[in-house]
Amino acid sequence: MRTPLNSIIVAAAVGTFCLVPLVAGGQGSQRGRGSKVDLSGPAPRLPNGKPSMSGVWGQVRRADVTDSHIPGYVKELPYTEWGKKQWESYDAANGDYTGTCLPFGLSRTIYGPHPIQIIQDNDYFVFLAEQNTWFHIVPTDGRSYDAELPPSWFGQSIGHWEGDKLVVETRNINGYVRVDTIGHPLSNQARLINTFRRIDYGHAEHTYTVDDPKTYTRPWTIT
DSSP states (O other): OOOOOTTOOOOOOOSSOEEEEEEEOSTTOOOOTTOOOOTTSOOOBOTTSOBOOOEEEEOOOOSOTTOTTSTTOOSSOOBOHHHHHHHHHOOHHHHOGGGGTOOOOHHHHHTSSSOEEEEEOSSEEEEEESGGGOEEEEEOSSOOOOTTSOOBSSOEEEEEEETTEEEEEEEOBOSOOBSSTTOOBOOTTOEEEEEEEEOSSSOEEEEEEEEOTTTBSSOEEEO
16 A cells, blocks of 8 residues: 655756756866856866766756656656565655665665765766765776675665766665655666766766666666
8 A cells, every 4th residue: 555755845857867066076177266167168077088077966856757747757667566566565655764764775865855976086986975974986997896795775886988978887786775765666686877978067967777677677767
């Protein structure tokens, strides 16, 4: 029996989902106090030539990935029988794990109502969340996944570059975390793929793909 989650607040947006910096990092420009920032200027670069995402970023809150008011939504999730049971039996209003201060997981952190700071160098891409001061470290130095690490709420992420696009793949999540506030399910077999491409100084494209054969019959993506 599902109960409506009355506390959900959804922001309407126009256009493709993007990250918008609230406080720009200092790379690639020199500014005095009170000077204006050209958000359409060129994206800053790392020493290795790749785009830098360092800075504090805001984003459209996505409490429900199927909400048609937010561009890039998924019209209908392709549940397996197991996944549908998980969705129909979950009561977000009375049983959301975050109500006991357990970690949101990466997707709910990125799509939450708070800004996120990204710190980046040639070898690491790090998320610093305002919510509960969580952090998540993504190596981009070519290493492999550590098979000895236990499953966790945020899972284990590895990043690699495809041209100027950073692809972050997350595995080894614990099977309790949910995709969004309303509670769309994930299993411990889920593979989550986030891509980031900085368009210019003030804007970036972000996509999020769920590949979870236990929960969904095919991968699906929001933009």
